[in-house]
Amino acid sequence: MTGTTRNIETRNFERDYFAQGRESGISIRGIRLFFVAITAAAMIFAVSGQSFSETIKFSDVRSSDWFYESVMTLAGEGIVNGYADGTYRPGKSVTKAEALKMIIQAAEVSVREIEEYENWMTGIYEAAVERDIIPAEGFNGKGTATREEIAGYIVRAMDWTDDSYKENIFADTNDRNINILYTKDIVTGSKEHDGYYFYPRNKVTRAELSTLIVRLSNARKEVTGEIAFSAKEPMKDPECFIKEQPLTEDDFIKALLYMGKNKDYSHTFTYPKSYGLSTNVTARKDLFDKAETAYSYVFSRYPEYFTVTNKMHMSMTSNLKNSTLTLTLGNKDFSTEEMVYMQNSFEASCDSVLENLIAMGTITGKMTDVQKAKQLFIYVACNNKYDRTLASVSYTGYGATQNGTSVCQGYAAMFNMLCKKCGIVVMGITGKGHGAGTTEEHIWSLTMLDGEWSHTDVTYGDPLPDRAGRYLIEYFNVPASRMRADHTWDASEFPA
Numbered sequence: 001m002t003g004t005t006r007n008i009e010t011r012n013f014e015r016d017y018f019a020q021g022r023e024s025g026i027s028i029r030g031i032r033l034f035f036v037a038i039t040a041a042a043m044i045f046a047v048s049g050q051s052f053s054e055t056i057k058f059s060d061v062r063s064s065d066w067f068y069e070s071v072m073t074l075a076g077e078g079i080v081n082g083y084a085d086g087t088y089r090p091g092k093s094v095t096k097a098e099a100l101k102m103i104i105q106a107a108e109v110s111v112r113e114i115e116e117y118e119n120w121m122t123g124i125y126e127a128a129v130e131r132d133i134i135p136a137e138g139f140n141g142k143g144t145a146t147r148e149e150i151a152g153y154i155v156r157a158m159d160w161t162d163d164s165y166k167e168n169i170f171a172d173t174n175d176r177n178i179n180i181l182y183t184k185d186i187v188t189g190s191k192e193h194d195g196y197y198f199y200p201r202n203k204v205t206r207a208e209l210s211t212l213i214v215r216l217s218n219a220r221k222e223v224t225g226e227i228a229f230s231a232k233e234p235m236k237d238p239e240c241f242i243k244e245q246p247l248t249e250d251d252f253i254k255a256l257l258y259m260g261k262n263k264d265y266s267h268t269f270t271y272p273k274s275y276g277l278s279t280n281v282t283a284r285k286d287l288f289d290k291a292e293t294a295y296s297y298v299f300s301r302y303p304e305y306f307t308v309t310n311k312m313h314m315s316m317t318s319n320l321k322n323s324t325l326t327l328t329l330g331n332k333d334f335s336t337e338e339m340v341y342m343q344n345s346f347e348a349s350c351d352s353v354l355e356n357l358i359a360m361g362t363i364t365g366k367m368t369d370v371q372k373a374k375q376l377f378i379y380v381a382c383n384n385k386y387d388r389t390l391a392s393v394s395y396t397g398y399g400a401t402q403n404g405t406s407v408c409q410g411y412a413a414m415f416n417m418l419c420k421k422c423g424i425v426v427m428g429i430t431g432k433g434h435g436a437g438t439t440e441e442h443i444w445s446l447t448m449l450d451g452e453w454s455h456t457d458v459t460y461g462d463p464l465p466d467r468a469g470r471y472l473i474e475y476f477n478v479p480a481s482r483m484r485a486d487h488t489w490d491a492s493e494f495p496a
Contacts, residue, residue, distance in 0.1 A: 058088035064262060065090070067207035070214040079105065080210060090207035097121050097141030099150055099209055100128055106216045107157035109133075133157050147187075148200035150209070151177040154186065154216060166451040171195035185423045186215045192250065245271050247287070252294030256312075259329060260298060260305035263340050266328040277325075278318035288314055291327060300430040300493075303443060304420065307346060307397035307413035308339040333392040342398035349401035350417045353379070369424050370449045373456070374476055376418045381462040381471035384411060388464075408433075408459040412443050415458045419447065431489025433460065442487070446496055447477065453496035455483040 056075045061068060067090055074080040075088075079102065082088045101124050104111060109131060111123045121141055128134045133156040155161055155177040165183040168174060171194060178198055181187045189196040242255045246269060259267055271277050277284050295312045298305075309329040316325050331339055357363040362375050380400070387394035387405040397413030400406035406414075412428055419426040425448035433442035444457035454477045461475035480496045 058082050058086065060087045061090060064264065065207075066258075067211050070211040071207065073214055074210050079213070080206075088206065090205060090210075092206050093144045093203040094206055094209050095141060096139070096143050096145045096149065097124075099145040099204060100124060100134065100141070100153055102209060102213050103150070103153045103157050103216065104128060104133070106213045107154075107220060109157055128153075128157075131156065145204045145209075146200065147198065147202050147204055147208075148173070148175060148178065150204050150212065151175065151181050151187070151200075154212070155180050158216070158220065160184065166448075168451075169196060170198040172197045173200045175200060184219055186212060186219060191253075242267065242269075245269060245275065247290075249290045249294050249297075252291045253297050256291075256294055256298045256327070256329075257302060257305070259327070260302060260309070263343055265309070265330065265336055265339060266326065268324050268326045271323045271325065273321055273323075275323065277316065277323040284316060287325065288316075291325075300443070301427045302416075303409055303413040303428040304397065304417040307395075307409060308334065308342045310395065331392075342393075342396060346397040346401050346413070347417065350397075350414065350421060353401070354418055354421050363422065368450075369422075369447075370477060372422045373419055373424055373426075373447055373449060374473075376415060376422070377456060377458055377461060377473075377476045378471055380411060380415045380418070380458045382469055384414070384458075384462060385466045386459065386462060386464055408443050411459040411462070412445055415445055415456070419445075424448070427494075429455070429489055429494045431487055433457075434486045434488070435460075444487070446494060449477055454479055455487070455496065457483075457487070460486070 056072060058071070058075075061071050065071075071080065071088060071090065075082070080088075101121070104124055104127060109127050111127045114120070114123045125134075125139070125141070129136050133153055160180050161176075165176070165180040167179055169179055169182050170189055171192070175198075178187065178200065182189070187198070189198045191197075242258050243251050246252050246255050255267070255269075259265065275283070277287065291314055292312075299309075306329075309331055311330050311332060313328040313330060314325065315328075316323055318324075330336065334342065354363065357375065357379065362379075363372055367375075383404060384400050385405045387399070387407055390407060391399070391405075393399040393403065394406045395409045396406070397410055397417065400410035400414040416426045416428060427446050428443055429446050430441070430443045432439050433444075442459075444455065444459065446453050447456050456477060457475045461472045463470065463472055480491075
């Protein structure tokens, strides 16, 4: 990535990362990232597919919230309700009794009807003891439930204790129950710089429990055959949200990931005067630098969400009361309206592709992640063609799904999105590709298969000249040691 200019004195700087694919005799590989135009003004801040009631409203639950569909689904089914003041209080902690009741209902554990004189928890407690979900003595239903305790309730209620599962997923726990829930797509954890964290001792909120209950209910329906294996909303991403005043690189990573996933291509943050941004040049520059680094991070790792964006603009304006920082994701070739349309079309096309593969029996619920990922690799390689003209649309997943032509960004975006909709852990990786005496900027995929990270490069797996049905399987599920033969990357930045 080349082309860097800065002018700190005027508080304007622009980074234009641009690498044009070049013909090498065998193939062309290209990756574009226009990044970053920044201006500081004169100083004078879900589980989709669920049915839910549109008539139910909570003043503190917005359609843009990550827990929105889960809460509204359960509210529409009468499983949860709000408070008299019209709020849901998604951040409020839940008690062990409340969590246990909802888990037993979702798992459809049989509970006897209680008499009028009995406590509402009596039948639930008896059923939970009988199923060894909780101990016969020492259960404090009024106590606040932790994430680790909830994991145990769910696994035992579903009788998943003997299932195979992946270990060593989270940096802060290797609890068996938590690993089982991760393998079952019930929990995801949070991505930090040194790995994924589950925070097992944290209290469970009403928003978190609602999301878990919807996922648990869907898992039970798949097990019992009430619903067939189907395309899913990606569930293997770290939890992302927007802080009111992001300050750290990780804050900006979560905020930008949220923006990309929700097609919220412009967001403004307000910082009170106490943050000192209106007078402290160093503090402003530090904030810009962290946001800039965060954008490079999410662009590299999540091509499926940033497939139509290739630049970020940052602007800050201050007055006597506060400073506002606006982050705007864009594309030099497309308007915001076009970007939203292209991203929506890309995601809808991936849904359609996976539904067709499932209908044909190419992808089934009984297949392992390796088997599913292999079929997706073959599909993308055989239904996409490398665009030698390097048209702007070919740098997007839209080009891959709508036109059947793209460059590496389109290949990676399509493969990653399809993997995520199958519940496969996948991420993008940027580096350089080497072939026929040339070295070019490149993006491909890392997949978590059989509990290990491996490399998959669908672009290189679709050799030139393009021929129908031809693919190179040696670029699927490749260990790092073998991938280094014609790829290089910063090993300190990626897990494999």
